Amino acid sequence: MTTPDTDTFSPFDACWLAEAMRLHALDTADPARPARPGAAPTDAATILALTHSLAQQHGYPERVQRWHRHAGWLLGGLGLLAVLAGFSAGLTLVGGATRSVNVLWALLGLIGVHSVALLFWLLLGQASGGAAGRLWFALLQRWGLGASPLPGKSDPLGRALAALLARDGIGRWWFGMITHALWLLALAAALLALLAVLSLRSVTFTLETTILPATVFAAVVEGLGAAPAWLGFAVPTPAMIDAALGPASALQDAVAGRAWASWLSGCVLVYALLPRALAFLVCQTLLRRRRARCQPALHLPGFALLPGLTPAGPGIVDPAPAPQVIGQVAPLHHVHSHGSLLAGLELGADMSWPPRGMGLQPTVAVEEHVDTREQRRALLSRLKSAPPARLLLCVDGRLSPDRGSLRALVDCSFFAGELRVLLLPASCPPERRDAWLQGFTDIGLGGERVFTDAALAGGWLNHHD
Amino acid sequence: MTDATRSAALRIAVVGHTNTGKTSLLRTLTRDSHFGEVSARPSTTRHVEGVSLGIGATRVLDLYDTPGMEDSIALLETLDAQAAGARQRLDGPARIQQFLGSGAAAGRFEQEAKVLRQLLQCDAGLYVIDARDPVLAKYRDELAILASCAVPLLPLLNFVRDARANESAWREALARLGLHVVVSFDTVAPARGGERLLYERLATLLDTRGLALLRLAEHHEQEALSRRGAATQVLADLLIDVAACRLKVAHGNDAAALARALDGLNRQVREREQAAVDALLALYRFGREDLDASHLPLSDGRWQEDLFDPTTLTALGITLGGGVAAGAAAGFGIDLILGGTTLGSGAAIGALLGGGLPTLKRFGRRMLRGVGQTLSSAVTGSRYLRVDETILRVLLTRQVQLVLALEARGHAAVARIALSQSLQADLWQGALPAALRRCREYPVWSSLSGEPRDNLARQQMQERIAEATLRAIGRPTGGSAP
Numbered sequence: 026m027t028t029p030d031t032d033t034f035s036p037f038d039a040c041w042l043a044e045a046m047r048l049h050a051l052d053t054a055d056p057a058r059p060a061r062p063g064a065a066p067t068d069a070a071t072i073l074a075l076t077h078s079l080a081q082q083h084g085y086p087e088r089v090q091r092w093h094r095h096a097g098w099l100l101g102g103l104g105l106l107a108v109l110a111g112f113s114a115g116l117t118l119v120g121g122a123t124r125s126v127n128v129l130w131a132l133l134g135l136i137g138v139h140s141v142a143l144l145f146w147l148l149l150g151q152a153s154g155g156a157a158g159r160l161w162f163a164l165l166q167r168w169g170l171g172a173s174p175l176p177g178k179s180d181p182l183g184r185a186l187a188a189l190l191a192r193d194g195i196g197r198w199w200f201g202m203i204t205h206a207l208w209l210l211a212l213a214a215a216l217l218a219l220l221a222v223l224s225l226r227s228v229t230f231t232l233e234t235t236i237l238p239a240t241v242f243a244a245v246v247e248g249l250g251a252a253p254a255w256l257g258f259a260v261p262t263p264a265m266i267d268a269a270l271g272p273a274s275a276l277q278d279a280v281a282g283r284a285w286a287s288w289l290s291g292c293v294l295v296y297a298l299l300p301r302a303l304a305f306l307v308c309q310t311l312l313r314r315r316r317a318r319c320q321p322a323l324h325l326p327g328f329a330l331l332p333g334l335t336p337a338g339p340g341i342v343d344p345a346p347a348p349q350v351i352g353q354v355a356p357l358h359h360v361h362s363h364g365s366l367l368a369g370l371e372l373g374a375d376m377s378w379p380p381r382g383m384g385l386q387p388t389v390a391v392e393e394h395v396d397t398r399e400q401r402r403a404l405l406s407r408l409k410s411a412p413p414a415r416l417l418l419c420v421d422g423r424l425s426p427d428r429g430s431l432r433a434l435v436d437c438s439f440f441a442g443e444l445r446v447l448l449l450p451a452s453c454p455p456e457r458r459d460a461w462l463q464g465f466t467d468i469g470l471g472g473e474r475v476f477t478d479a480a481l482a483g484g485w486l487n488h489h490d
Numbered sequence: 491m492t493d494a495t496r497s498a499a500l501r502i503a504v505v506g507h508t509n510t511g512k513t514s515l516l517r518t519l520t521r522d523s524h525f526g527e528v529s530a531r532p533s534t535t536r537h538v539e540g541v542s543l544g545i546g547a548t549r550v551l552d553l554y555d556t557p558g559m560e561d562s563i564a565l566l567e568t569l570d571a572q573a574a575g576a577r578q579r580l581d582g583p584a585r586i587q588q589f590l591g592s593g594a595a596a597g598r599f600e601q602e603a604k605v606l607r608q609l610l611q612c613d614a615g616l617y618v619i620d621a622r623d624p625v626l627a628k629y630r631d632e633l634a635i636l637a638s639c640a641v642p643l644l645p646l647l648n649f650v651r652d653a654r655a656n657e658s659a660w661r662e663a664l665a666r667l668g669l670h671v672v673v674s675f676d677t678v679a680p681a682r683g684g685e686r687l688l689y690e691r692l693a694t695l696l697d698t699r700g701l702a703l704l705r706l707a708e709h710h711e712q713e714a715l716s717r718r719g720a721a722t723q724v725l726a727d728l729l730i731d732v733a734a735c736r737l738k739v740a741h742g743n744d745a746a747a748l749a750r751a752l753d754g755l756n757r758q759v760r761e762r763e764q765a766a767v768d769a770l771l772a773l774y775r776f777g778r779e780d781l782d783a784s785h786l787p788l789s790d791g792r793w794q795e796d797l798f799d800p801t802t803l804t805a806l807g808i809t810l811g812g813g814v815a816a817g818a819a820a821g822f823g824i825d826l827i828l829g830g831t832t833l834g835s836g837a838a839i840g841a842l843l844g845g846g847l848p849t850l851k852r853f854g855r856r857m858l859r860g861v862g863q864t865l866s867s868a869v870t871g872s873r874y875l876r877v878d879e880t881i882l883r884v885l886l887t888r889q890v891q892l893v894l895a896l897e898a899r900g901h902a903a904v905a906r907i908a909l910s911q912s913l914q915a916d917l918w919q920g921a922l923p924a925a926l927r928r929c930r931e932y933p934v935w936s937s938l939s940g941e942p943r944d945n946l947a948r949q950q951m952q953e954r955i956a957e958a959t960l961r962a963i964g965r966p967t968g969g970s971a972p
Contacts (some may be wrong), residue, residue, distance in 0.1 A: 051769065071546045191949050326720035326773050339540030339552055343608065346536060346600040373624040397627035398563050423654075424623055425509035425532040427560035428601075456530035460509075463531075 034077070037189070037316040038089055043076040044185035045085055047327035052175050072321050075333055083174050088182060095169035099161070100203065104210050111211030115218025119228060119289075128230040128269065128285055129245070135215055136297040139208055143300060146201060158200040162187070189319070198312040205305035212297045216290065223286045230285035232269040242266055246288070253291025259284040351431050353469040354438035362442070365486040366413040368392035368404055370433060372421045372449075380419060380449055383483030401433060408440035416441035417476075417486050422453030426464035435468050445474045447482040499542065499549035500702055502692070503609045505636060506618035507629060508532040508558025511648045514677040515618055516541060516555050519685070521775050526555055533558055536601060538608050545709045550702050554612065556605045562632035565599050569635065582638030586610065606639060614642040614695055621647040621655040621674075625663040633667050642695035643669060646688070650674045671695065679898060685710060714897070719960065720773055721893045726955035728766040728889065730948060732759055733882055733929040734936035737875040748875075755875050758938050763885060767892065774896040882926055883918055890917060890963055922958040925951065 034042070080086055118131045166183040173180035190196030222228065232242050243266050250260035261269070265281040321328070328334075365388065367379055372394055379391050390413070395404050408416070418434055420426075438444040448461055458477075465475050476482035504512045509532035517525045520541050527534050536557045543551045559565075572592060573585050580588060586606050589595055595603035609615050617636060623629070636643060645664050650657050657674070664672055673691045675684050689707040693700025735758075739751040928951070929935060935948040 051772075068546050188949070324716065324719045324723065326724050326769055329717065329720070329775075330772055334546075338542040339554075341537050341539045342554070343538035343604050345557075346604070349598070349601065371626050371628065375624075398567055398631070400627075401563065424626075425507070425620075427508050427532060427558070427628075429561035429563055429628055432561065432564070460531050 034086070034089075035316065037195075037319045039073045039077060040319040040321050041089060041182070041185055041189055042080040042085055043073055043321040044188055045181040046076040046079050046331065047321075047325060048181035048184055049083065049085075049175065050330040051327040052181065069320050069323060071334075072323065072328060072331075075331060076321070079331060079333070085174075085182060088170055091171065092165060092169040092182070096165055099165065099169075100206075103207055107207045107211040108214040111214030112218045114211075115215035116222065118215075119219050120222040120226065124227065125229045125231055127233050128289060129232060129242075132249075132289060132292055135212075135219070135293050139212060139297050139301070142204075142208070143304065146204065146304075157204070158196070161200075161203070192322070193315050193319070195312065195315050195319070198308045198315060202305060202308035202312055205301050205308055209298065209301045209305055212293065212301060216293050216298065219290060219293065223290075228282070228286075230269055230282065230289075232266065234270070239267065239270055242270060249292055249296075250288050253288065253295045256291065256295065258291030258294075259287035261285055261288055349428065351428055351468055352435045354435050354444055357443050360412040360414055360442040362412055362414050364411070364413040365389045365415040365417070366392060366408075366441070367417045367419065367486060368437075369394045369419045371396055371424065371430060372419065373423065376421065376449065380447070380479045382479045384480065384487070385483055386487045389486045395433075405436065405440070408437060412440045412442070414442035415486055415488075416444045417447055417482055418444065419447040419449055419482075420461065422448045422450065422458050422461055425457060426461045431464050431468050434470070443474075444470070445476060445482070445485060446470060447476040447479065449477075449479065451477065499544075499552045500614075500696065500699060501552045501554065501612040503554045503556055503605075503612040503615045503641075504618060505556050505605050505609060505615050506558060507562075507620070507623075507632060508560050509534075510558070510618045510620040510623075511677045512558070512618045513555055515616070515646070515648070515675070516553055518677050518680060519543065519553060519688075523776055533560065533601075538604055543706060545706065550706045554608050556608050557601045559602055559605060559632045559635075561599060561602060562635055563628050565602050566631040566635055568594050568599070569638075581640075583610065583640045586635075586639055602635075606635070609636065609639045609641050612641060613699065614644065614692060615639070616692070617643050617645045617669075618677075619645055619647050619660060621650045621657050621660055622652050624656060625659050630663065630667070633664075633669070637667065637669075644692050644695055645669050645672045647672060647674045648677050651676055682898070717773060718893070718897070718963070719956070721770055722956040722959040722963070723952065724766055724769045724773065725886065725889050725893075725959055726952045728762060729882060729886060729926055729955055730929050730935055730952055731762055731937050732877050732885060733926045734932050734934075735759070735877055735938040736930075736933040736936070737939065739875060751875055755877070755938075759877055759881070762938060763889075766885075766889060770889065770892055770896065774893075776896065876930065879923075879926075886917055886922075886959070890959065894963070917959070917962045920958055920962060922955065922962065925955050925958060 077086070115135065118134045119126050166180065166186075170180055170182050173183075175181065190199065234242070243263055246261055246266055250258070254260050261281065261284045265284055268281060269285070367383075367385070367389055369376075369378060369392070372378070378394065379385060385391070392404060392407070393400070395401055416437060418437060420430065420434075434444065434446065446465060448458065462475065465471060476485070504515055506512050509530075513526040513528045513535050517523055517528065520543060522541070525541055526539055535555055538554055538556050540552050540554045542549045543553065569585055569589055572588055573580055576588065587610075589599075590603055590607055615636060617633065619629075633643075633645075645660075647655075647657060647660060649655060661672055664670075671691055671694060673688050675688050686707045689703040693703040696703070735755070737751055737755050739748055741747045932947070933939060935951070
């Protein structure tokens with residue numbers, strides 16, 4: 026399969042793909058978990074390049090080309106039908122069995138419907154192309170686009186095309202161009218049929234009436250003939266008009282016949298073919314201009330969902346290390362002392378010291394806050410020189426536990442009979458408190474060795490063996 | 491990605507003590523709620539992960555998330571000991587390099603070594619501080635270690651809005667360490683303009699290379715505008731769909747059929763609103779599960795209050811027009827159209843469901859006013875349902891409220907009700923009500939009753955409504971101030 030290149034796509038098709046990919050992104054977005062997508066788009070060129078490459082992943086460009094192919098075939102088929110219809114209309118109107126042609130009736134038949142349709146288009150031309158446009162559109166969507174790649178959702182390409190056609194009047198000029206082209210074909214075929222009949226058969230032109238006076242015919246024929254006359258077409262003389270109105274029309278001479286034939290062909294050319302050709306050219310020019318300046322509508326939601334709008338990050342550049350071992354607190358052991366010591370580790374300045382409500386007896390030694398490296402060293406050397414039987418370290422539950430604090434607890438535990446910890450204040454955030462409890466468990470402190478109540482901790486320190 | 495573009499991007503390491511919100515900061519700056527892993531537990535991030543910010547696909551800034559520093563007192567002690575043992579006097583970076591080459595960097599301080607190694611490779615560092623913490627010796631040691639990397643460092647004070655924040659103590663301590671440029675930035679709910687301030691402060695540390703950051707800030711502001719524009723398009727699309735919707739009930743004289751149709755329409759409108767909520771969440775890059783119920787008016791990505799519940803209206807400060815009886819709650823918010831005239835909000839249906847057909851006859855005279863539909867209704871017995879205007883106001887107000895909440899990422903949580911009261915009054919004026927009333931005349935525009943048709947006119951209307959909404963939101967509504 027050949028992948029279509031960006032260059033082979035017109036600005037309009039690029040916008041079509043962009044709009045389709047926008048709708049595709051909206052349809053496939055998982056509301057539960059948005060992709061890591063880009064930022065909001067601010068640059069059309071970036072979006073067009075990105076949507077084109079994304080569209081290729083879903084086979085959209087091939088389907089756009091397929092649509093164009095099928096649109097071509099459909100247009101060709103319709104054109105053929107138009108030619109056939111026009112030709113047979115021409116044949117029927119002037120080449121009937123009677124060989125006598127009611128000239129105004131024939132002209133009305135040739136350009137009447139066309140004129141009304143043109144007038145309607147001029148007054149009411151719609152972006153959707155009206156009912157015929159919708160039919161054409163639905164037909165191509167079914168047949169030209171094939172199955173939607175998103176099951177259960179209508180095809181993004183179809184919806185995108187509808188949205189683009191609605192934008193900037195593109196639809197109006199597009200459908201206009203198609204209708205005018207088909208009418209042009211039909212009218213040209215009718216004119217051709219007319220000329221064929223007039224060249225190869227002898228036809229008698231008549232004018233018939235039941236109620237109208239002859240002067241009306243003279244005015245109509247001369248009035249209609251004025252514009253074709255500038256192009257060199259003949260206008261029947263009043264005598265010819267009178268003759269055509271008369272009962273003995275079989276006596277029409279060759280000059281009059283040629284004049285009538287020239288008048289009729291001139292009228293079809295000037296009142297049918299030329300206005301249609303003009304309308305066709307106007308539509309084509311406007312359509313070409315609108316399509317060339319087509320831009321993706323960046324202000325619509327969905328573009329931000331496209332992956333690849335932001336650069337891919339470096340990702341993980343340094344993987345996580347193996348879980349780090351802090352060590353375990355020393356088991357209970359005997360020391361030659363019965364003393365108790367209370368110390369605070371990295372406490373907030375707003376905490377009263379020693380903590381209120383502990384009911385400490387004077388026998389309990391109280392160390393100051395331990396914060397800096399020097400204070401930690403001082404505490405350790407005090408413990409080393411006179412290890413207490415009971416050491417209570419108080420930590421601030423509002424902070425996050427870290428390896429450094431836990432390791433300080435472990436270090437101290439080796440120079441005391443038993444280390445216990447007190448987690449303060451009671452009102453600390455529950456998630457921080459849980460983190461501390463987990464940290465204590467990791468270093469082997471749990472159960473009764475963790476106090477959260479100052480009075481209980483004080484009771485333990487006051488206790489004598 | 492070529493090496494040239496890679497080296498062109500500025501590299502910033504986000505460093506700090508454990509559990510201070512480094513990953514949260516990266517999520518906020520990248521607008522990616524799925525970056526890394528965030529938890530209330532310390533040492534959640536233990537690896538170094540980079541993420542890029544750019545203008546278009548061009549990388550401008552690489553941000554690196556690093557593990558928290560945890561053992562800085564002991565680390566500084568080790569560094570000092572290593573320096574004392576060195577044969578010559580070493581400057582800061584040389585001391586760090588010496589440490590990184592030593593066994594300690596692979597053992598006890600492996601996590602800290604990752605941070606230092608990354609910071610040495612970066613153009614600058616953002617030092618994230620939990621301003622609620624006291625200025626402990628371990629934080630000062632941490633800063634001393636990071637400062638010896640000789641990489642410009644911008645301290646960022648997180649959680650400064652908290653009552654426990656010690657902002658002045660931190661600023662003083664930072665100044666004593668020579669760090670005079672400091673930025674306050676709430677990673678969960680940044681103040682308006684906070685991001686720009688952060689980039690500006692960072693740029694001052696980086697001299698000429700910092701210009702890229704200013705461009706990035708500019709670009710992000712453009713994006714914010716563009717996102718708000720897209721949000722109003724989502725809103726306009728929703729409003730047109732609901733306003734234009736007209737449901738035909740084939741056997742309108744049958745109370746059961748009418749009730750079924752009513753149920754169906756209620757459900758359709760609710761689903762349509764949910765689709766809009768999902769689109770807005772996706773636009774602002776939030777997943778349903780990312781949303782914190784306390785910060786946003788949603789729970790699990792859905793509005794908690796039912797759209798058709800009368801109390802929702804009063805909560806939003808929308809006053810009801812006359813004719814809505816308490817008993818009409820069953821059909822609240824749905825208009826029954828008979829003969830082209832509305833019978834008033836839900837009253838007719840409530841009456842119909844309660845009292846059956848005889849009650850409906852009271853509306854007979856009004857039925858005669860409409861011509862075409864009356865005839866067709868009379869012949870076929872069909873009725874039409876449509877959504878009441880008050881529901882449109884609820885839809886509009888709720889979604890605008892959501893947009894504002896998403897833009898502030900949860901900041902407006904406290905002022906939620908007060909905000910919505912003034913908001914709804916501001917919203918329902920100007921061109922908007924008239925535009926929506928026009929939509930009601932075009933049932934083909936609604937996607938609730940099939941594929942919408944008449945695209946051009948609908949699209950023009952969508953632009954008009956989006957613009958009117960944008961103008962209404964643009965007015966100051968007492969939201970967050972810088």
